[in-house]
Amino acid sequence: MRFLAAGLLLLGVATLSAGCGTGQTGIAKGGDVSQGKTLFVSKCGSCHRLADAGTSGTIGPDLDGAFAGAKEQHFRQSTIKQVVYDQIYHPAPAGLMPPKIVTGADAASVAAYVASVAGTGAASQGAPPTVTAAASGGGGGGQAATGAKLYQSLGCASCHTLTGAKSIGPTYKGLYGSKVQLSNGQTVTANDAYLLESILDPDKQIVKGFKKGIMSATIAPGSVSAAKAKALVAFIKSKK
Ligand code: HEC
Ligand code: HEC
Known part of the structure; x- marks a missing residue:
């Protein structure tokens, strides 16, 4: 997932520095972090794990894990915020994340909130669940x-x-x-x-x-x- 986040970050940076974007998304302006948290819990938490929000969805990537690398590399919060904002408007074409679950000021609030908390915890907090590691089983028990x-x-x-x-x-x-x-x-x-x-x-x-x-x-x-x-x-x- 770090790989995916890194890719999105590159896209986000490119969009910002080109200054023209896609003409559809626009720049994430302002945003109320506490309002963003409430919206995140109700609109995004069913699919995304994020320690600060206390959500544990597994359909989408763990957002602490997704942005830990970006935080380590000291990307500006505004850059991460823009990446999240872009993701809300333009999720990957595979279509698993519905586009525009929130828009405008609400989208800016969610983006500001995620940027302020994702990946800030201890590395262990953000570790995505491992599918292969579990249960050794095998013996006798059926x-x-x-x-x-x-x-x-x-x-x-x-x-x-x-x-x-x-x-x-x-x-x-x-x-x-x-x-x-x-x-x-x-x-x-x-x-x-x-x-x-x-x-x-x-x-x-x-x-x-x-x-x-x-x-x-x-x-x-x-x-x-x-x-x-x-x-x-x-x-x-x-x-x-
Ligand atoms: C129905 C499930 C679902 C919901 C609801 C959902 N997402 Fe996602 N999200 C996904 C999936 C699946 C991906 C990975 C594929 C993709 O990029 O579309 C993803 C990817 C992301 C990424 C990129 C993470 C990375 O690794 O780079 C961000 C950021 C994100 N979502 C934020 C949000 C926010 C903010 C909301 C609420 C407004 C939200 N998502 C709601 C399923 C969901
Ligand atoms: C994120 C949600 C999700 C998880 C986690 C998941 N599945 Fe599924 N599974 C689906 C969906 C959606 C389908 C239907 C689409 C398809 O056929 O792939 C499906 C289909 C199946 C089918 C075929 C069912 C049928 O009616 O024909 C089996 C068997 C199955 N899953 C087993 C598993 C097992 C075992 C695990 C855990 C190791 C698992 N799934 C984890 C979402 C999930």
């Missing part, structure tokens, strides 16, 4: 039980329910053995092979009605080991 722990520790629970309710992703309840309609018009049976692939390479097949890139933004292709994926499939299987 695949499904290991899978249940991984379901929590790898963050699958934040997007998949066990109750039948649709969340950010489809529910696991009744998933195993069911017919799944894909966005390409095909229908497949949710057998072991399909479920394994859905975990190992999340963007390969997309369930109809869901967006590509949401799961892979958190669970990068190949980030879950085959052994863990098998345990997760055993767990999903048990949620009839």
Whole structure:
């Protein structure tokens, strides 16, 4: 994520020094930091972790982690503020972050707030959750039980329910053995092979009605080991 932030910062700096921008975003003027914090918590926190705001969303990058490098390199706060402001107006074309959630003075306030706090804490505070590090499991206890722990520790629970309710992703309840309609018009049976692939390479097949890139933004292709994926499939299987 530092890489992404660095790229955005370069863009932001280029935009500022060119003085003309894209003609759409404009310069972030003023902004009320405390108002920005309130707006951040309600509009951005569901997707972004930020220690000062106490939010823990994982769909977008951890903003402490994203801007820690910029803070270390003593980028001016106004530069970071402009980067955040630009991001609000022009998120990456992948489309996971909706554009213009807040605009004008509200956007300036959120940007001023994020610039004032992101990446200022201890380095450990901003550490993004690691997907590969969790749970060693494996021994005796049964695949499904290991899978249940991984379901929590790898963050699958934040997007998949066990109750039948649709969340950010489809529910696991009744998933195993069911017919799944894909966005390409095909229908497949949710057998072991399909479920394994859905975990190992999340963007390969997309369930109809869901967006590509949401799961892979958190669970990068190949980030879950085959052994863990098998345990997760055993767990999903048990949620009839
Ligand atoms: C629905 C989820 C979602 C919401 C809501 C959301 N974001 Fe994002 N955000 C993302 C995703 C996904 C990315 C990474 C991809 C991209 O750049 O679009 C991102 C990227 C960013 C980045 C760039 C971070 C980096 O690593 O360089 C910033 C800054 C940011 N968001 C700020 C905000 C602010 C401020 C708000 C509230 C006004 C907000 N986001 C609301 C999903 C979201
Ligand atoms: C940020 C949200 C998010 C996280 C975290 C996430 N998923 Fe998903 N998942 C989705 C979405 C959205 C879809 C539907 C789109 C697609 O098919 O990729 C999906 C699809 C799936 C499917 C196919 C479901 C079906 O109905 O066919 C499986 C299996 C799955 N995820 C397993 C997992 C596992 C296991 C984890 C944890 C290691 C995980 N997911 C983490 C969002 C997420």
